[in-house]
Amino acid sequence: KTLKLIDPTLVKDQCYVDGAWVGQPSIDVTNPATGAVIGRVPRFGVDETTAAVDAAAAAFKLWAAKTAKERSKLVRQWFERIRAHQDDLAMILTSEQGKPLAEAKGEIDYANSYVEFYAEEAKRIAGETLPSHRADARILVLRQPTGVVAAITPWNFPAAMITRKVAPALAAGCTVVLKPAGETPLTALALAELADRAGIPKGVFNVVTGSASEIGGVLTSHPAIRLVNFTGSTEVGKLLMRQASTTVKKMALELGGNAPFIVFDDADLDAAVEGAMISKFRNMGQTCVCANRIYAQAGIHDAFVKKLIAAVEKLKVGNGTDDGVTQGPLINDKAIEKVEEHLKDATSKGAKVALGGHRHSLGGSFYEPTVLTGATRTMQLAREETFGPIAAVFKFETEEEVIKAANDTEFGLAAYFYSRDIGRIFRVGEGLEYGMVGINSGVLSTELAPFGGVKESGNGREGSHHGIDEFVEKKYLLVAGL
Ligand code: ADP
Numbered sequence: 001k002t003l004k005l006i007d008p009t010l011v012k013d014q015c016y017v018d019g020a021w022v023g024q025p026s027i028d029v030t031n032p033a034t035g036a037v038i039g040r041v042p043r044f045g046v047d048e049t050t051a052a053v054d055a056a057a058a059a060f061k062l063w064a065a066k067t068a069k070e071r072s073k074l075v076r077q078w079f080e081r082i083r084a085h086q087d088d089l090a091m092i093l094t095s096e097q098g099k100p101l102a103e104a105k106g107e108i109d110y111a112n113s114y115v116e117f118y119a120e121e122a123k124r125i126a127g128e129t130l131p132s133h134r135a136d137a138r139i140l141v142l143r144q145p146t147g148v149v150a151a152i153t154p155w156n157f158p159a160a161m162i163t164r165k166v167a168p169a170l171a172a173g174c175t176v177v178l179k180p181a182g183e184t185p186l187t188a189l190a191l192a193e194l195a196d197r198a199g200i201p202k203g204v205f206n207v208v209t210g211s212a213s214e215i216g217g218v219l220t221s222h223p224a225i226r227l228v229n230f231t232g233s234t235e236v237g238k239l240l241m242r243q244a245s246t247t248v249k250k251m252a253l254e255l256g257g258n259a260p261f262i263v264f265d266d267a268d269l270d271a272a273v274e275g276a277m278i279s280k281f282r283n284m285g286q287t288c289v290c291a292n293r294i295y296a297q298a299g300i301h302d303a304f305v306k307k308l309i310a311a312v313e314k315l316k317v318g319n320g321t322d323d324g325v326t327q328g329p330l331i332n333d334k335a336i337e338k339v340e341e342h343l344k345d346a347t348s349k350g351a352k353v354a355l356g357g358h359r360h361s362l363g364g365s366f367y368e369p370t371v372l373t374g375a376t377r378t379m380q381l382a383r384e385e386t387f388g389p390i391a392a393v394f395k396f397e398t399e400e401e402v403i404k405a406a407n408d409t410e411f412g413l414a415a416y417f418y419s420r421d422i423g424r425i426f427r428v429g430e431g432l433e434y435g436m437v438g439i440n441s442g443v444l445s446t447e448l449a450p451f452g453g454v455k456e457s458g459n460g461r462e463g464s465h466h467g468i469d470e471f472v473e474k475k476y477l478l479v480a481g482l
Pocket of ligand 1: 152153154155179180181182212213214215216217231232233234236237239240
């Protein structure tokens with residue numbers, strides 16, 4: 001009600017189940033920039049979540065039976081409605097999440113690119129015939145929808161993490177029960193409202209809010225759920241995997257990262273600084289692909305740090321809806337405490353604060369964009385993602401040494417490096433144990449490429465034609481007696 005929107009009916013205070021708005025508004029949603037309550041959502045538990053899964057299971061038969069072209073048209077309708085309301089969606093997103101409005105608009109665009117892509121891809125989910133082992137038989141491979149999908153999403157990308165899962169699921173013929181993050185349910189519910197307006201049939205896409213552990217318990221144990229598709233912390237991902245093991249569900253997990261960002265002596269330094277800025281400070285450092293460890297080679301280290309500080313000094317901290325702001329607040333107190341803890345640990349082990357290093361004078365969960373030098377592998381910030389605006393610079397000497405250091409982590413989501421040497425580009429690109437490597441680029445997310453990790457950063461891929469794989473089962477038909 002406090003939001004200035006063109007279409008205020010996009011702000012929902014109920015859950016969306018079986019095509020209806022249900023539940024009592026009871027949990028406050030707050031704006032991290034101001035602390036103001038901007039909405040309320042229901043507190044669903046076991047029974048309400050079970051009902052949502054049952055609705056999705058009933059809808060599955062009808063949805064899967066539609067032609068690919070019919071599904072494609074409906075998903076395309078969803079895309080059109082999201083596009084028509086992108087300014088309102090961005091305002092809702094910034095108000096509950098904090099990122100600058102321009103970035104929120106970018107996220108809505110990016111989120112919608114998945115809806116568009118998978119509306120198109122729906123028509124291209126082809127099976128195959130294989131050479132047969134018998135003259136009187138043929139081998140067919142069908143790609144059928146997996147079934148009811150549980151989607152559990154985080155707060156750092158309140159729109160994109162949803163569409164990356166829901167769009168390919170719907171395209172493939174799956175139905176979905178989504179549990180968005182407690183911090184950012186309003187964007188999710190607005191997307192559900194637009195799916196409703198697009199004519200997506202009842203029960204195909206359901207959104208539940210409330211108790212994470214109760215909802216998560218149902219989503220990982222209900223027999224109708226065939227795939228648990230989760231983006232969030234490694235800790236919760238492991239918990240969900242354990243819970244889902246009793247009913248042997250498929251898992252698609254996109255978990256934490258600890259991205260190395262390597263600048264070699266032969267790099268284009270200005271480009272490397274530009275890449276480091278976007279990779280490190282986008283979303284206030286709260287993305288799972290944010291540069292967490294910046295490695296600068298000895299020959300350019302000092303020059304790189306100097307340019308980096310000059311760029312960080314230009315960042316403007318404030319309420320994301322104010323003009324020119326590039327850095328909003330962190331999501332909550334816990335987030336800012338982690339940043340402080342990492343900083344304290346690093347400086348106690350010899351790191352130097354080159355810029356920033358304190359809570360911002362704006363108060364709340366605002367933090368100064370910070371540059372640290374002299375980072376080393378024993379520091380906490382080298383082992384786990386800071387998820388905040390600290391650019392920690394490590395100095396290194398050789399290519400071999402930095403590949404080893406970069407891989408010295410249980411995570412394997414995104415890595416980045418800057419080099420103009422073609423041999424090095426292939427050596428390092430192939431040597432990094434990561435699901436994604438940005439070479440001479442600080443951003444690599446696009447709906448056209450497979451996003452995902454290795455090691456404890458998870459499995460499964462989102463985006464491109466590969467993104468359909470999680471949502472289809474290969475069924476082998478042997479047709480004999482021909
Ligand atoms: P983050 O650290 O990015 O907040 P979390 O893993 O805590 O990541 O949260 C990601 C998503 O997982 C959110 O939607 C959150 O509510 C949900 N979640 C947290 N704990 C559980 C749980 N026990 N079962 C199911 N979902 C959970």
